[in-house]
Amino acid sequence: MTNLTAIIANMPQRPIRVLIAKPGLDGHDRGAKVLARGLRDEGFEVVYTGLRQTPEMVVSAALQEDVDVVGLSILSGAHMTLLPRIVAGLRAEGLDDVLVTAGGIIPDDDIPALTEAGVNRIFGPGTTIRQVADYIRENVARREDG
């Protein structure tokens, strides 16, 4: 039986806000859209900015939207240039508690350098949406309530 008192007492929690962006020049965003849709179904508020984003656009969107997570999809091979620039831009704006994740086609050999640059997690091909959602829920910085 539903405990009505518990429902009344517990206001719904703030949804986690995620920015999904595709930096760089690749013109294929089906994967990013599928992920955005999947995260929506996981209860996240997903800000989708679409293709061909410069690092400045990603940083500006993350700042204005006050997201908890920035998810970057990249297939073009430019990840070693773009991802560190985005992380640096976020930190320069004081967005220190934003979780940065990336997915797409990123060779395993590049992961240590990207982690060093401040990317929190790289998701390779075959990752399920549930895995991404669980990772976000476990690692997102919980803000003080009030």
Added chain:
Amino acid sequence: MTEAEPGGPDPARTRGEDLAERTRGGERRALARLLTEVEDRSRAAESALRILYPLAGAAHLVGVTGAPGAGKSTLVAALVGEARKAGRAVAVLAIDPSSPITGGAILGDRVRMQAYAGDSDVFIRSMASRGHVGGLATSTVAAAAVLDAAGFPLVFIETVGTGQSEVEVAAIADTTLVVQAPEMGDEVQAIKAGLLEVADIVVVNKADRPGADRAASHLRSMLTVGAQHDRAMCDRPRPKRPEVLLASGATGQGIPEVLASLDRHEAKRRAAGSGEGADGTRLARAEAQVWGILSERLRGRVREPERATETEAILRAVADHELDPYAAADRLLEAFTRR
């Protein structure tokens, strides 16, 4: 929600006041964080709004509404560009629907508005409707007041893609712009009650598409006639007589004219002042806000722990059809006055 220690400073209140000050100082990160607090309807947001609300009221709030796919985001992006040419700072609140099932949302309006990254005089914020129906989110009015107080003289409020009757935006915007696409209906659609009735300006978007001229002239003939009839019905609420403009957000055609029309409408509202005979939009907005907060406060008190058992019993009695919902509401109201 953490309550303040007796005698100690209230951290939520301090945070809200700090965010309000930094927002006024032009700090975009603080503005973004404050909008999150406003969306969460937190106590920090409440204390921030106590500071910021008296500083707001100067901005022109423009509601942009229309069916999904009519081109609202593209049109707003073009209008932002036009306003920037004149050096005006612009903010946009873009609302998209939340899933009624999971609470999640896809906020996709930025896709059309990404040209302004790096321009600190443009601020775009996406909001999920979070269960609110009518085309807006519960906190949209408060968010607009924050942007207003932050010094944006022009604020666009883009609703979720609406059907025929989501007219709520008209109650909170100074000017309501309804976006229509060509081939969206005949003259009968134009005379139906609802969305088109609340328009101050109708834009037939995608003017580069076939049929746009015809759509605009249909709308004009049906919406702008009847001035004589207006005079005859002076004792009844009169319908608006919106200007109908052709434009294309994608090509830029007609955009300067749309912005000029928005400015004319705002100038007229300002000239009318706030006294008798003035346009009642701002009063309606005030009413909507205060009633909203009042009902939220009432619900909050019903949820208070010392009341929860009684509330639950009353709700359960309604669920079991032992009590009717009107009597239940009266009983809950009585409980407040008892205390």
